[in-house]
Amino acid sequence: xxxxxxxxxxxxxxxxxxxxxxxxxxxxxxxxxxxxxxxxxxxxxxxxxxxxxxxxxxxxxxxxxxxxxxxxxxxxxxxxxxxxxxxxxxxxxxxxxxxxxxxxxxxxxxxxxxxxxxxxxxxxxxxxxxxxxxxx
Numbered sequence: 001x002x003x004x005x006x007x008x009x010x011x012x013x014x015x016x017x018x019x020x021x022x023x024x025x026x027x028x029x030x031x032x033x034x035x036x037x038x039x040x041x042x043x044x045x046x047x048x049x050x051x052x053x054x055x056x057x058x059x060x061x062x063x064x065x066x067x068x069x070x071x072x073x074x075x076x077x078x079x080x081x082x083x084x085x086x087x088x089x090x091x092x093x094x095x096x097x098x099x100x101x102x103x104x105x106x107x108x109x110x111x112x113x114x115x116x117x118x119x120x121x122x123x124x125x126x127x128x129x130x131x132x133x134x135x136x
Contacts, residue, residue: 003108006101013094023084026058028069028077 001009032051034042042049054069056077069077 001100003101003104006097006104010094010097010101013090013097017087017090017094020083020087020090022080023087024056024058024077024080025084026056026081028074028081029055029057031055 030052031054032048033053034040034047034049037043041047052071054071054074054077055066056069057064057066059065
């Protein structure tokens with residue numbers, strides 16, 4: 001890919017990252033939890049429990065934190081988590097494109113330097129051997 005195309009792609013990635021909206025790390029889990037009451041339907045064999053209930057889990061200062069999410073907020077939280085995943089994907093592509101740009105620029109500098117060096121001749125001239133040192 002040409003340098004101009006790579007730079008254009010890098011700018012597009014920055015625009016896409018900026019347009020993502022709210023993001024959050026972590027995961028959203030759907031749970032079915034038995035209540036433990038003796039006569040409840042959730043205690044019958046084959047029943048998954050009450051639910052679905054949703055929990056959002058993430059790391060905060062190295063500790064796992066879980067928060068229960070009301071059903072009306074589930075889609076919002078799910079979208080925020082997906083936005084963060086898309087952001088991470090875009091960041092990875094951004095780095096890859098940026099590295100390609102760096103490589104092309106380095107190659108260009110090397111090519112330019114080698115062209116300059118190949119057309120130059122050394123300014124130093126070899127010393128002529130004097131007749132005294134040649135023994136005659």
